[in-house]
Amino acid sequence: xxxxxxxxxxxTCPSCINKIERTLSKKEGVQEVRVLFNSxxxxxxxxxxxxxxxxxxxxxxxxxxxVSGAVHSS
Amino acid sequence: xxxxxxxxxxxxxxxxxxxxxxxxLSGVNGPLEDSLLITATIISGYPxxxxxxxxxxxxxxxxxxxxxxxxxxxxxxxxxxxxxxVTFLFLxxxxxxxxxxxxxxxxLKVLMKMSPQTATVIRAGKHEIISAExxxxxxxxxxxxxxxxAIDGTIVTGEALINESSVTGESIPVRKAKGGExxxxxxxxxxxxxxxxxxxxEDTTFARIIDLVEEAQESKAKTQQFLERFASFYTPGILVLxxxxxxxxxxxxxxxxxxxxxxxGALVMSAPVSMVAGIGNGARNGIxxxxxxxxxxxxxxxxxxxxxxxxxxxxxxxxxxxxxxGINENELLSLAAEAELMSEHHLGRTIxxxxxxxxxxxxxxxxxxxxxxxxxxxxxxxNTTLLVGNLKLMLDAQIPVxxxxxxxxxxxxxxxxxxxxxxxxxxxxxxxxxxxxxxxEAKEALNELRANGxxxxxxxxxxxxxxxxxxxxxxxxxxxxxxxxPEDKVSKIRVxxxxxxxxxxxxxxxxxxxxxxxxxxxxxxxxxxxDVALETADIVLMSDKLDKLAYAYKLSKATxxxxxxxxxxxxxxxxxxxxxxxxxxxxxxxGMLIHELSVxxxxxxxxxxxxxxxxxxxxxxxxxxFSAYAGTILPKGKWRxxxxx
Numbered sequence: 001x002x003x004x005x006x007x008x009x010x011x012t013c014p015s016c017i018n019k020i021e022r023t024l025s026k027k028e029g030v031q032e033v034r035v036l037f038n039s040x041x042x043x044x045x046x047x048x049x050x051x052x053x054x055x056x057x058x059x060x061x062x063x064x065x066x067v068s069g070a071v072h073s074s
Numbered sequence: 075x076x077x078x079x080x081x082x083x084x085x086x087x088x089x090x091x092x093x094x095x096x097x098x099l100s101g102v103n104g105p106l107e108d109s110l111l112i113t114a115t116i117i118s119g120y121p122x123x124x125x126x127x128x129x130x131x132x133x134x135x136x137x138x139x140x141x142x143x144x145x146x147x148x149x150x151x152x153x154x155x156x157x158x159x160v161t162f163l164f165l166x167x168x169x170x171x172x173x174x175x176x177x178x179x180x181x182l183k184v185l186m187k188m189s190p191q192t193a194t195v196i197r198a199g200k201h202e203i204i205s206a207e208x209x210x211x212x213x214x215x216x217x218x219x220x221x222x223x224a225i226d227g228t229i230v231t232g233e234a235l236i237n238e239s240s241v242t243g244e245s246i247p248v249r250k251a252k253g254g255e256x257x258x259x260x261x262x263x264x265x266x267x268x269x270x271x272x273x274x275x276e277d278t279t280f281a282r283i284i285d286l287v288e289e290a291q292e293s294k295a296k297t298q299q300f301l302e303r304f305a306s307f308y309t310p311g312i313l314v315l316x317x318x319x320x321x322x323x324x325x326x327x328x329x330x331x332x333x334x335x336x337x338x339g340a341l342v343m344s345a346p347v348s349m350v351a352g353i354g355n356g357a358r359n360g361i362x363x364x365x366x367x368x369x370x371x372x373x374x375x376x377x378x379x380x381x382x383x384x385x386x387x388x389x390x391x392x393x394x395x396x397x398x399x400g401i402n403e404n405e406l407l408s409l410a411a412e413a414e415l416m417s418e419h420h421l422g423r424t425i426x427x428x429x430x431x432x433x434x435x436x437x438x439x440x441x442x443x444x445x446x447x448x449x450x451x452x453x454x455x456x457n458t459t460l461l462v463g464n465l466k467l468m469l470d471a472q473i474p475v476x477x478x479x480x481x482x483x484x485x486x487x488x489x490x491x492x493x494x495x496x497x498x499x500x501x502x503x504x505x506x507x508x509x510x511x512x513x514x515e516a517k518e519a520l521n522e523l524r525a526n527g528x529x530x531x532x533x534x535x536x537x538x539x540x541x542x543x544x545x546x547x548x549x550x551x552x553x554x555x556x557x558x559x560p561e562d563k564v565s566k567i568r569v570x571x572x573x574x575x576x577x578x579x580x581x582x583x584x585x586x587x588x589x590x591x592x593x594x595x596x597x598x599x600x601x602x603x604x605d606v607a608l609e610t611a612d613i614v615l616m617s618d619k620l621d622k623l624a625y626a627y628k629l630s631k632a633t634x635x636x637x638x639x640x641x642x643x644x645x646x647x648x649x650x651x652x653x654x655x656x657x658x659x660x661x662x663x664x665g666m667l668i669h670e671l672s673v674x675x676x677x678x679x680x681x682x683x684x685x686x687x688x689x690x691x692x693x694x695x696x697x698x699x700f701s702a703y704a705g706t707i708l709p710k711g712k713w714r715x716x717x718x719x
Binding site: 009010012013014018019022023034037038040041059062063064066 | 291
């Protein structure tokens with residue numbers, strides 16, 4: 001299990017939270033998704049062999065959000 | 075779509091809109107104006123439509139979809155002005171929101187910039203510059219003037235002035251030398267240090283503060299929960315309304331307008347944006363407030379309970395005054411210290427420490443010491459009898475006490491000191507005053523709390539009644555409970571809470587952990603580095619200054635007030651929009667304009683909190699200042715009664 005912290009460009013509309021959380025949590029290998037609206041970050045707990053941090057970034061970008069910052073994994 | 079591209083779209087579409095407007099003014103209506111407007115709609119609508127499509131493809135609902143439908147509808151019915159204005163306002167609004175939100179959220183980002191990217195370490199005798207992430211526990215890290223500290227650790231060589239404001243909120247630099255601790259995120263102003271890394275990366279106090287604040291900003295205040303519930307009915311409700319209007323009245327205009335105002339923007343934004351600004355302001359000042367809920371509870375508090383030792387007082391008895399008779403101060407101190415070296419009384423240790431601090435030699439000489447319980451000690455050194463203790467000890471030994479010395483001692487005791495008499499060669503040689511001094515800023519901080527609405531200030535202490543009441547009187551506490559065990563403190567708090575008091579408990583976070591946990595709001599202070607308190611308390615004051623407590627309280631009130639203003643405003647705007655649409659006074663473009671303006675208004679209002687307590691925008695104060703000024707120039711008499719206080 002791995003926690004990835006993905007930084008997004010400034011999130012402005014709170015409806016983004018649901019959009020991102022719902023889309024990501026439907027994916028296999030994703031255990032928990034939390035959108036930190038106020039710090040414009042997504043924290044994802046996922047199984048790396050099923051879905052990688054890069055794949056997560058890809059999904060978020062497909063929703064129309066730019067990933068701005070580094071992906072911290074721990 | 076990146077920011078630069080979006081900005082270009084905004085500029086192009088605003089030029090197109092302007093051209094269309096000029097054409098309209100010059101009376102050239104027709105296909106040219108229409109084509110300009112349609113082009114503007116397409117250009118400024120592109121990002122919105124793209125987002126809507128992307129989200130729909132991922133089977134996610136989005137506000138962009140509603141706007142897209144509304145705009146498409148407007149184009150179909152030929153309302154080109156409306157469609158162009160709606161897409162432009164939506165895009166430009168998002169741009170302004172992003173910028174203003176960034177400002178409202180800036181406090182934490184400012185803090186995060188304090189952690190350095192690189193650091194110099196000594197490995198195998200060589201200086202190496204490495205990325206801060208690669209520092210290992212146990213590395214010897216070099217920090218020079220102007221550099222930021224990348225780790226938590228203990229100083230092994232060097233001396234420096236360190237600015238710890240990023241952690242404690244105190245901007246006065248602290249001098250540190252060998253054996254001292256440094257914290258990640260602080261800055262070395264002048265000097266040179268070599269430090270052994272003890273905590274690195276995510277484990278440093280600084281990293282944990284950032285993490286805590288990030289989490290705190292997401293936690294929802296009650297007001298926010300209420301607004302979100304409201305919003306969760308609002309959007310579907312408006313959509314249903316839009317559909318009903320269309321089915322029953324075939325009024326396509328009104329239906330489309332409903333789609334535009336269905337986004338609950340200001341509503342859901344109003345509470346969190348105030349909280350973020352408030353919590354961020356606290357974090358920048360060394361005050362960690364662990365959530366919106368805590369912020370609301372602190373603002374509503376009716377009473378504050380304090381631990382005495384270490385919270386209201388400095389927590390360490392010190393020699394506060396020395397008066398000597400016939401010999402000088404240092405001679406007196408060495409005499410007393412020599413005798414006290416052989417005793418184990420804690421006040422005795424204070425005297426010895428003071429003597430050592432003054433560089434006096436305090437080697438224990440061989441001699442006989444007798445401890446007289448409740449009075450002091452009697453030592454025989456160099457064939458003289460040395461008495462160190464209270465007045466009774468002197469009187470019992472039939473040492474004459476002069477009137478002046480007696481008066482002085484009484485005065486010192488009234489000021490909260492414990493007085494220690496020193497007698498030698500059958501004479502009074504001096505008086506040493508010892509006290510655990512009340513913190514210098516305590517009185518003012520407590521007065522400020524009272525002035526801002528805390529009705530009861532109570533002290534709970536494990537210390538005896540006499541000492542407790544002395545401090546209580548000095549600080550004008552409403553009540554003092556002395557001689558308490560930690561579990562007594564907990565039950566006192568429980569009893570008060572059952573009576574309906576909303577209590578804040580302030581303590582050091584270690585001994586008082588149970589009491590802190592049992593209050594409505596638990597505040598731990600002065601624990602830069604102490605891990606326990608970061609977990610158990612609701613609010614952590616990183617520096618051990620009581621004025622930060624008054625600041626935290628005022629900040630919480632300001633934040634809650636700000637949040638309420640935003641809440642009433644945004645609910646008001648929603649009602650206004652609904653009424654406006656139903657009475658056919660608001661259409662697509664004006665609906666979008668009011669919506670975007672209201673979102674901006676709540677963000678701008680919240681930004682005032684970033685600057686708290688020096689807000690650049692204080693209409694309340696302006697009015698008060700103006701009326702105070704008016705009061706001075708208006709004639710006395712009937713006008714006076716309108717003066718504000």
